[in-house]
Amino acid sequence: MITVFIIDDHKMVIEGLKLLLKDEKDIEVVGHEYSAWAAYEVLPKIQPDVVLLDINMPEINGIDACKHLTALIPNLKIIAITMHKEASLIKMMLANGAKGYVLKNAGKNELVEAIQTVQKGKMFLDEISNEIVINTMSNSKKKNTNAALFPKLSRREKEVLKLILDEHTTQEIADKLFISFGTVETHRRNMLIKTGTRNTAGLVRIALEYELHK
Template sequence: MIKVFIVDDHQMVIEGLKLLLQDEAQITVVGNAMCAEDGEEGIAQSNPDVVILDINMPGINGIDACKKFIKKWPELKILALTMHKESSLIKMMLGNGAKGYILKNAGKDELTQAIHTVSSGKMYLDDLTNEIVIKAMADGNKVKKSNGLFPKLSRREKEVLKLILDECTTQEIADKLFISFGTVETHRRNMLIKTGTRNTAGLVKIAMEFELYK
């Protein structure tokens, strides 16, 4: 029996995964958490074989959580389940010890196959992720430094980033862009994840070095 623990900040995703896996004879969900900090406690208590881990979460993101979990439990198998398709995030996740990476549009068959594969110690990438990795490797020597290390920021993310560089507070950015405080924080968090930085100071440093605001 493969024991699975789910870490995702959306309860609907957690419940959906439980529903998909409930009839699998060789897989059982032993616990879940909506953030990495709670996930760490749950993992310690339930001793799972596989952790299904999202990337975009409050507090510690999935990339940092993956590294932390593997350092603490070297035999643990991490399967990233996310909506993010950027090659840099895939690289960071796998580099931090994840055994698999699949997108959230995956079906039941692919999910169960991924769980079985990583549980056995083998690597699993879904077809699209595999194509992204191969293309990134093939294009590695052709891209410019400014866009080769990081995925492109969206137009709104660049707007938020420019105001961060202007030393605007979150509320000031929200007022200037006519968006909510929470939306600004979501954009900030997404940029931290995309760039692999831990805080706003790190984001500013990377943004200036690679001109991500342009």
């Protein structure tokens, strides 16, 4: 029996994953948490085989959480479960100890295969993620540049980023773009995740270095 623990800040996602795995004879979901901080407390006691970990979460993102969890429990096998398709995120998750990467729109068969594969000590990328990595490597060889690894920001994220670079406060950005304070913070958090940075200073450095705001 493969024991599975889920970390995701959306109850609907957790319930959906449980439902998908409910009838699998060799897989048992033994618990869940809505944040990595909470999971740090219970995982050493439960010692599951596999953790399904979301990337976009409050307090601490999945990239940092993956690094901490694999240090906390060396034999833990982590599979990223996310909507993000950026090659940079896939590489960062794998570099931080994840054994698998599965998009949330993948089917049940791929999810089950991912769990069974990582439990055997092998790596698993779903079909789309695998294609992204292969294309990135191919493009990198052709162009001899890291440009293919740069995360793609949405139009709104670029608008927010430009105002951050102009040293506007969150409230000023919200007023200029006619959006809420919380929406600005959500865009900021998503950009931190996409760029693998921990704070606004790191985001500004990466943005200027790679011209992500253009």
